[in-house]
Amino acid sequence: MSGAALPHPPQVRVVAGEVACGAAPLVFTTILGSCVAVCLWDAVRRQGGLNHFVLPHDRGGWATARCGTRAMTELLHGLAALGSPPTALQAKLFGGADVLAGGSPATSVGAANVRFALGFLREHGIPVTARRTGGHSGVTIRFDIGNGEVLVRRLANAAVRPTPAP
Numbered sequence: 215m216s217g218a219a220l221p222h223p224p225q226v227r228v229v230a231g232e233v234a235c236g237a238a239p240l241v242f243t244t245i246l247g248s249c250v251a252v253c254l255w256d257a258v259r260r261q262g263g264l265n266h267f268v269l270p271h272d273r274g275g276w277a278t279a280r281c282g283t284r285a286m287t288e289l290l291h292g293l294a295a296l297g298s299p300p301t302a303l304q305a306k307l308f309g310g311a312d313v314l315a316g317g318s319p320a321t322s323v324g325a326a327n328v329r330f331a332l333g334f335l336r337e338h339g340i341p342v343t344a345r346r347t348g349g350h351s352g353v354t355i356r357f358d359i360g361n362g363e364v365l366v367r368r369l370a371n372a373a374v375r376p377t378p379a380p
Contacts, residue, residue, distance in 0.1 A: 228265070230280060233285055237261035237296065237359065242357045249268050250308065252331050255357075256293065258302060262293070263292050264357050265285040265288065267279060270331075271283055301339065304340065305340050305342045306345065307331055309324065311353070344364065352369040
């Protein structure tokens with residue numbers, strides 16, 4: 215057996231308002247706070263996609279994937295173009311943290327993003343097989359299309375939270 219290292223799959227960084235789809239070997243990465251990323255994966259075809267959205271619905275004329283409604287639709291269309299219908303997909307959901315000091319976690323933008331994504335996936339019959347959402351700090355994710363695995367790393371908490379009075 216040789217000591218040659220296996221080649222690393224190409225990596226694509228996905229930022230807020232973007233949607234990316236592709237087939238193995240490929241890795242998608244992103245950094246999330248209150249934003250949400252949905253990873254959709256087709257295990258049979260070894261292909262998938264990831265989106266990164268800021269708000270659940272359009273507020274103020276954004277005609278981009280910065281809104282969950284558009285980001286989710288573009289993700290489904292991108293995977294359908296590769297031959298993966300919704301019935302072949304499984305989802306993993308990340309982000310939705312309450313990163314702003316003084317907010318209520320239940321009514322935060324992050325919580326609204328998570329509720330939207332879960333509802334959209336349920337409406338389209340796509341099972342959620344993994345989820346790491348909420349909390350008070352952001353995460354980085356690395357989604358490997360070859361095996362469907364997502365590596366999640368927590369970021370240091372950037373929000374300054376008031377200390378409760380005794």
